[in-house]
Amino acid sequence: MDSTYTKDGAVPEEAVLAGGTAEPTAKCAETALILSPAEEAEPKVKAADGHTEGRKGEKFKLILMLAATLLATLAVIVYGYKISLLSKKLPSPLSEHFLSEVFSAGVASIGGNYARVPLTRIPPQTVEDGDVPGASEHLTLPEDSAVPPSTGIFPVRDVDLAVTSDDIFALINETPYAPDTLTLYADELTIPTLDKLHIKYGAASPTVLILHTHGTESYLDEGDAVYAADESFRSYDTDQNVVAVGKAAAAVFRENGIGVIHLETMFDEKDYNSAYYLAAEEIKKIVAAYPSVSYVFDIHRDAMITSDGVCLAPVSRLEADGGDAAQLMLVVGTDHAGSDHSEWEDNLSLALKLQRAALAVNGGIMRPLNLRSASFNEQYTKGSLLVEVGAAGNSLSEAVRAVKIFAEAACEVIKNGR
Numbered sequence: 196m197d198s199t200y201t202k203d204g205a206v207p208e209e210a211v212l213a214g215g216t217a218e219p220t221a222k223c224a225e226t227a228l229i230l231s232p233a234e235e236a237e238p239k240v241k242a243a244d245g246h247t248e249g250r251k252g253e254k255f256k257l258i259l260m261l262a263a264t265l266l267a268t269l270a271v272i273v274y275g276y277k278i279s280l281l282s283k284k285l286p287s288p289l290s291e292h293f294l295s296e297v298f299s300a301g302v303a304s305i306g307g308n309y310a311r312v313p314l315t316r317i318p319p320q321t322v323e324d325g326d327v328p329g330a331s332e333h334l335t336l337p338e339d340s341a342v343p344p345s346t347g348i349f350p351v352r353d354v355d356l357a358v359t360s361d362d363i364f365a366l367i368n369e370t371p372y373a374p375d376t377l378t379l380y381a382d383e384l385t386i387p388t389l390d391k392l393h394i395k396y397g398a399a400s401p402t403v404l405i406l407h408t409h410g411t412e413s414y415l416d417e418g419d420a421v422y423a424a425d426e427s428f429r430s431y432d433t434d435q436n437v438v439a440v441g442k443a444a445a446a447v448f449r450e451n452g453i454g455v456i457h458l459e460t461m462f463d464e465k466d467y468n469s470a471y472y473l474a475a476e477e478i479k480k481i482v483a484a485y486p487s488v489s490y491v492f493d494i495h496r497d498a499m500i501t502s503d504g505v506c507l508a509p510v511s512r513l514e515a516d517g518g519d520a521a522q523l524m525l526v527v528g529t530d531h532a533g534s535d536h537s538e539w540e541d542n543l544s545l546a547l548k549l550q551r552a553a554l555a556v557n558g559g560i561m562r563p564l565n566l567r568s569a570s571f572n573e574q575y576t577k578g579s580l581l582v583e584v585g586a587a588g589n590s591l592s593e594a595v596r597a598v599k600i601f602a603e604a605a606c607e608v609i610k611n612g613r
Contacts, residue, residue, distance in 0.1 A: 352508065400485065412496045447603055509585060528573040532570070
């Protein structure tokens, strides 16, 4: 929600560089005819018809310039109209997430290499309450002068965005809804526990589907303290992008006796615009073919770039192995944007239970829950969620550590219903 940035309605969602938007502009030709002093001083010769010689030529030039101006204006209007249609007419799972990601916090075209600059990552910074970003949202933090912006190389900063212990069900609410999180957490899941699912469908049946709508989303290399302005944060290599994170999660589910289908398809590989639509089609096919699938986790990585170009890496310190884990954010979609997802509170109830279970494993692993207007394809099961694992500034190893913690917590919820 390519987040807050901005995980999970997602040109988004590429059209802009990490750290800014790109808006089309057009300059129209000026239509005024201005004579130079020499031309004004030149005597005018009358033609036989009594008109100044050359007046017809000037009128013709004026008409041409007016026509050019009209065409340029029309082009701008048509372009804007197409953008409006794109935001309003595309299928709900495509349009909202796509547009919000691309025009808010998308990143540039895939590829881009740069020289490694030997710098130390900036010390962790705690973001105060009220400054915690939602998906596809830019933070405004003090300008960092460790790397001069003129070099085209920008710093990476570790940041702590974890929920506080006294408000673990905090919501970044981007909807007009006001759900009762405490009640929803206390409610029993509408999904049967794992043993009941096995009785109904068989122990060999799949329970979990893992996919990656934006499969090309990737992370910085291990130890990178900086990134270049042309860094794409994208990769086709499924051992380096979020597909690798999904592999780690799938392994944890299988180790716990939970059947899983892991789609390694990168739905944004050929056409970013159609990623959510293509993912939705595949989800519907799998759910129809395997009715035992009760949980769908769409694994993404977030992107958070400050106005000064600092790439943020939300991390949680892990004392057990001495490494860091990326922080996670669960994105819950709703029907506010018009999708057929009226039972979204069931998904939120699951998210609240997963939030609590993951925090029991590591108290600094979870960011606030994000409630969004778009559905993010979560309407197809009551156990569907978008999972933002870290952000562009994190490393793959940090993301893998994080998703293992999440998967362990999810196993407990799937088995016990809470």
